[in-house]
Amino acid sequence: MAGIPAAQPLPEAFQKSFLEAATYPKNLVHRTVQTYPGALHRIENRLDEAADRLFEPDTGVLDVPFRDLQLASGEELSKENIESRMELEQWLKVDLSIDQTGGPLPVVVSTLAKDPKCRLIYVWADHSRARLKISRKMLMLILTWHQVMPAYLDFMYVFGEQSDQPDLRFTGFREQTNLGLQFQRLAIPSLGRSGRQFQICYNLKNVELKARDDDNFVHDEWSIRQAAIHHQFDIEEGTTLWLLTKGSLDLHHRFKELTGKDARPEDKNFRTPEESFRASLSAHLLWCYWSTDDWRSYLRWLETAIQEESDLAVLGPRGAGHAHKYYRPQDVQSLQIWEEKANTAIMVLESNIDxxxxxxxxxxxxxxxxxxxxxxxRSDDIDAFVAQINDIIHDFRSQIGRATDLVKVTNNRRELIMQHLESQSAERMEVLNRNLEKEAIVVRIITIVTLIYLPATFVSTFFSTDVIKYQGQDGGGNYSSIAMERWIEVTIPLTLLTLIFAWVSKSWAEKKRIQQEQPVQLQIRPQRIFQQAASQTPQQVMIQVPSVPYHAKWRFPSRQNTSQTVLPLHTLGP
Known part of the structure; x- marks a missing residue:
């Protein structure tokens, strides 16, 4: 029966760092230029600001999957979903005891086992806009135990509870290389760490179909997802650490397939540093291939949706006698949204390439x-790795070219729809002008009729008053010839005078309008410059005419006489 492994002591600096895990990243043992006090203070402030939306406060839903390969105990695989800080300390084989020797630390931190050859820690959430299923204390303990560089926190800030889509424009690649022999001072033999290691962290993005609409494919929902990846590799011990943050468990499942029963031997073999290094390159390729998923389908969906929205603008007949789509400003807005989606795809693909x-x-x-x-x-492995990455980059560039063409097509069709909108507006104005012309003709007829009947109406009304009376004259009955003669004598001349006055007023108004529209030439006379010659008497004056030609300008006054437009038309000679 195997006994309980004895606790192995840890360096005092590492023990102090572990006990102060809540102050991460100020507690890191190794400091670089990027971790000077001011920078660490800003990192801590950003972490405090993001804590409420980033970490899950409900301890009942915490879930951090661990997957350890080739343990020091001889096991090939050990996996567990950690749900509390206590379980985390047990999984990391941390042993805490009260110091009985009066040392500088009240609690002695020891370990019961070395690090596994490969460890995957997966921090995840239900989706990209939900809180991570980890508490702040658990994350600080994980980052402290593995001495993760603080730059990885920047990649985690895009996750957490938020209403808008995560920051798609954030992208980055950070590295920390400690390969020299002088870094052996950071070694922790009881954990199987030589101190000579490198760390890198980066993020990648892919696109996923979120929801499908069976009635109308245009309403399908696609989402661009991010993954934050941290990697450590010890070049002497060959130990590998992967720390992933993602809005779902899909990358965790892929890593299980990469290192599972049916995986290639070279992808899950960590017996020597060389084999561990080769396996780490395979994991990098796994993340990179994940970022290529569904981009072709997504761009095809964009192309089909844009064609559905705008094909009639190009292919639909226009003009009289043809039925055509009546465009609205919302159609321009819709194409603008599609164009922004295509531009976002280009931006994300370019960031993946970078x-x-x-x-x-x-x-x-x-x-x-x-x-x-x-x-x-391992030079051959690196060359093969670079070649495969270049193939992925080439595929991304082809997708970028496709998306760029789509942006151009969308922009051209949006401009065409705007022209259709202007044409529709012009057609409405033309119809309105025709109606106004018809109304103007009717008004003119009414005006002429009014001018003809106005004098007669006026005279009849005047004669019907008590000023003039013809009743009681000879002739009997109601008819009065004298009244009729007087009415004709007054009405006909008055009608003629009214028509003549109307014609004269109209002619005068047209003449005035024509005079206002005709250009008035303003001649600029040469200015005489008098100059007294030095050799002449003060009474002798010479008139000097400049040889520079003078420019005449035509001045067009506006009809309202409120402004004038000056246009140069021709040049006058000297």
Missing amino acids: IMQSLTGFYKRLLANKEFDLGTL
Whole structure:
């Protein structure tokens, strides 16, 4: 029966760092230029601001999957979903005891086992806009135990509870290389750490179909998802650490397939540092291939949706006698939304390319580093890794070209729809003008009739008053010839005078309008410059005419006489 493993002591600096895990990243043992006090203070402030939306306050839903491969005990695989800080300490094989020797620390921190050859820690949430299923204390303990560089926190801030889509424009690649022999001072033999290691962290993005609409594919919901990846590798011990943050468990399932029963032997073999290094490259490729998922389907969906929205703008007949779509400003807004989706896809694809180029560049520099002991042994693996990454980049560039063409097509069709909107507005104005012309004709007829009948009406009304009376004259009855003669004598001349006055007024108004529209030439006379010659008497004056031609300008006064437009038309000679 195997006995309980004895606790192995840890370096005092590491013990102090562990006991102060709540102050991460101020408690890190190894400090770099990027972790000076001011920078650490800002990191801590950002962490405090993001804590409420980032971490899950309900301890009943905490869930952090661990997957350890090739343990020091001889086990090939050990996995567990950690749900509390106590379980986390037990899984990490942490042993805490009261110091009885009067040392500088009240509690002695020891370990019961070395680190596994490969460890995956998966921090996840139900979706990309939900809180992570981990508490702040648990995360600080994990980051402290593995001495993770604080730059990884920047990649985690895009997750957590939020109403808007996560920050898609954030992208980055961070590295920390400690390969020299001088870093052996950071070694922790009881954990199987040599101190000579490198750390990198980066993020990748892919697109996933969130919800499908069977009635109308245009209403399908797609979402761009992010993954934050941290990697450590000890070049002497060959131990590997993966710390992933994601809005679902899909990458965890893929890593299980990569290192499961049916996996390739070289992807799950960690017996030597060389084999561990090769397996780590396979994991990098796994994350990179994940970022290529569904981009082709997504761009095809965008193309089909844009065609559905705008094909009639290009192919639909226009003009009289043809039925055509009546466009609204909402159609322009819709195409603008589709164009922004295509531009976002281009931005995300370019950011993935930048990350992959940084990743290959890092391993190329690592291969050229003389302090990297595995360089000569694993150069072929790095070359193969770079070649596969370049294939992915080439595929991304083809998708970017496709999306760029889609943006151009969308922009052109949006402008075409705007022209259709202007054409529709012009057609409405033309109909309105025709109606106004008809109304103007009717008004003119009414005006003429009114001018003809107005004098007669006026005279009749005047004669019907008590001023003039013809009743009681000879002739009997109601008819009065004298009244009729007087009415005709007054009405006909008055009608003629009214028509003549109307015609004269109209002619005068048209003449005045024509005079206002005709240009008035303003001549600029040469200015005489009098100059007294030095050799002449003061009474002798010479008139000097400049040889520079003078420019005449035509001045067009506006009809309202409130402003004038000056236009140069021709040049007058001297």
